[in-house]
Amino acid sequence: MSSTTRTASLRTQWRQAFSRRNLAATVLGGYLPILIAMAIIVLPLAWMVIASFKPIPEIITTQPTLWPQAPTLDNYRHVADTVPLLTVLGNSLIVTIVGSAIKVVLAITTAYALVFVDFRFKNAVFLAVLVALMVPPEAALLPNYLTISALGGRNTLWGIILPGLGTAFGTFLLRQQFKTLPKELLEAAKLDGAGHLKRLWRIVVPVSAPTIATVALVTIVGEWNSFMWPLIITDSVHTMTLPVGLNLLQTIEGQTGSYGYLMAGAVLVILPVLVVFAALQRFIVSGLTQGAVK
Incomplete structure (x- = not known):
């Protein structure tokens, strides 16, 4: 196989790999479920750790914030x-x-x-x-x-x-x-x-x-x-x-x-x-x- 033919083949494979259809299938079938699962597992744990450093008024409030405004132990x-x-x-x-x-x-x-x-x-x-x-x-x-x-x-x-x-x-x-x-x-x-x-x-x-x-x-x-x-x-x-x-x-x-x-x-x-x-x-x-x- 000549270098020109090999280069053309690689370009074709590259286009196929990064085509919209292939990218959509990869995201929807692979990364999206993983991200959803990680969010379901990690977000409650992250909130628990962050809330442990919040004073009581920042937890029981009508205007909650993600990060503690006045971190405390x-x-x-x-x-x-x-x-x-x-x-x-x-x-x-x-x-x-x-x-x-x-x-x-x-x-x-x-x-x-x-x-x-x-x-x-x-x-x-x-x-x-x-x-x-x-x-x-x-x-x-x-x-x-x-x-x-x-x-x-x-x-x-x-x-x-x-x-x-x-x-x-x-x-x-x-x-x-x-x-x-x-x-x-x-x-x-x-x-x-x-x-x-x-x-x-x-x-x-x-x-x-x-x-x-x-x-x-x-x-x-x-x-x-x-x-x-x-x-x-x-x-x-x-x-x-x-x-x-x-x-x-x-x-x-x-x-x-x-x-x-x-x-x-x-x-x-x-x-x-x-x-x-x-x-x-x-x-x-x-x-x-x-x-x-x-």
Whole structure:
């Protein structure tokens, strides 16, 4: 192909790519839905953060403004004075770290057993995991409450952690990932004398790190944001987690003038989650799509 023909072909492709019809299809079918979705998700969060720095008269007004005219940290000071932040923050950290670590370990070992260990009723166990994915957590609130109360777990951190130690989502996702691993890799390790634990932690886990990071991220966010179960099982401020402790703001400040305090409390809840997400976000796409393409 001569240079003249190649140049003409490139010009034709360029015109086609930037034609009105192609640009309209790209904008309407691609960018516009993304922008709408981002607006729906980001705008309420942005307003929440901005409102947390506004004094009460700028929130309760007939002439609202986007940016605070007199930025203040009084809302955060009021939250710190009303709620024992260090106590509830420490409780949330313990519940999140301990609960997430146990959940991820159980998900890894269960998924490994469902893929690489031969035992009876394996399919029945996996079916039970799928059923657990379909059952809403609210359905287990009453049985869990009666059980934990009978064991003396009310107003304790282990009472918050114990009922949610199983993660059907993590087990399912890791099982699907482990099934994509080449069997020859594990068979070679078995011939070298490696047992199940060695094969799991030295071969399967390192190879599946992105998927495990995804499960860990989802688990951490779920544990940190958990509200209903900690609210039910605790009524002492000394064992409340951060979301439940900040709910005291709505109880104490049961009026429209508390909006700024509530926004400041909500920012304190989501800020640690955003930090964890920023640290692990590069694993999300690769973890969720790993094994989808060979």
